[in-house]
Amino acid sequence: MIGERHARVACQAAAVLLQYPDETVRDRIPLVAGAVATLPPGAARTALTGFLDHLAATPPRDLAEHYVATFDRRRRCCLYLSWWTDGETRRRGQALATLKDRYRRHGLELGGTELPDYLPVVLEYTATGDLTDGLALLQEHRAGIELLRLALRDTGSPYTAVVEAVCTLLPGPSPQDRAAAQRLARTGPPQESVGLEPYQPAPSGGARR
Numbered sequence: 587m588i589g590e591r592h593a594r595v596a597c598q599a600a601a602v603l604l605q606y607p608d609e610t611v612r613d614r615i616p617l618v619a620g621a622v623a624t625l626p627p628g629a630a631r632t633a634l635t636g637f638l639d640h641l642a643a644t645p646p647r648d649l650a651e652h653y654v655a656t657f658d659r660r661r662r663c664c665l666y667l668s669w670w671t672d673g674e675t676r677r678r679g680q681a682l683a684t685l686k687d688r689y690r691r692h693g694l695e696l697g698g699t700e701l702p703d704y705l706p707v708v709l710e711y712t713a714t715g716d717l718t719d720g721l722a723l724l725q726e727h728r729a730g731i732e733l734l735r736l737a738l739r740d741t742g743s744p745y746t747a748v749v750e751a752v753c754t755l756l757p758g759p760s761p762q763d764r765a766a767a768q769r770l771a772r773t774g775p776p777q778e779s780v781g782l783e784p785y786q787p788a789p790s791g792g793a794r795r
Contacts, residue, residue, distance in 0.1 A: 588626060593755050594713045595621050596630045597720070601709035603637060603748045604665065607649040615641055633751040640744040656745060662737040668703040670730025688723070692716040705731070709752065725756050 588596070599618045605611050619638050625631035641649065656663050664670065668681040685702040689695070694715050696702050708727075712720025724731065735753060738746040 588628065588630060588755070590717055592625050592630075593721070594717060595625060596634065596751055596755060597709045597717075598713035599634050600748050600752050601706040601713060603634070603641075604706045604709070604745070606653050607641070607646065609646075612641075612646060612649075629754040630751045633747040633754070637744055637747040637751075640747075652743070656738070656741065656743050660737070660741070663734060663741070663743075665705045665734070666701060666703050667705060667708060667727040667730050670727065670733060685723075688719070689715070692719055705734075705752075721755060724752065728756060731756075 599622050602611060602614050602618050615638065622631060622634045622638060625634070644652075657665055668678050668685070671681070682702055686696055689702060689711060692711075692715055694711055696707070700707055702708075708720065708723055712724065731749065731753060735746060735749040738749060
């Protein structure tokens with residue numbers, strides 16, 4: 587585990603890099619790269635640096651197309667954490683409301699249109715708000731994050747490295763296969779949910795707003 591300041595830097599970098607790579611995000615990449623360069627040698631720095639190298643070598647249009655193909659069109663690459671636990675059920679609405687209240691108790695009023703369980707939002711909260719609670723929140727959703735990592739790895743997506751960097755901030759080793767990741771979950775999603783099922787169409791609206 588890296589220190590508090592470096593954990594915040596890694597979370598902030600991942601929060602930016604997991605967003606749709608529009609012009610605003612691309613303009614922030616030099617700042618992100620500079621921050622990542624301050625991280626101590628280790629898995630998080632290596633993973634994030636590798637992804638930044640990919641960004642630098644890839645045309646913007648290709649980056650955008652890959653993001654849409656990965657996160658908007660592949661349900662098993664969902665960036666919304668409560669989807670992994672509650673699927674597309676009414677229970678998810680309560681989970682989102684609870685998460686908003688949790689942010690509010692720690693001094694964060696969530697604005698904009700993004701849902702509070704969107705992984706970049708959770709990472710932003712961890713980086714700029716309550717680090718301890720943010721890391722605890724990520725750990726609570728560890729099974730979904732690890733399943734996301736494995737799904738990205740299976741598709742050969744460079745985004746695997748960003749999620750791997752997040753996983754290095756959490757206690758214990760990452761599972762090496764899907765079955766091991768699923769064992770991390772205390773319970774699966776409800777019967778009407780497909781949160782843990784692969785190869786399904788992307789949820790309406792995808793991962794990009």
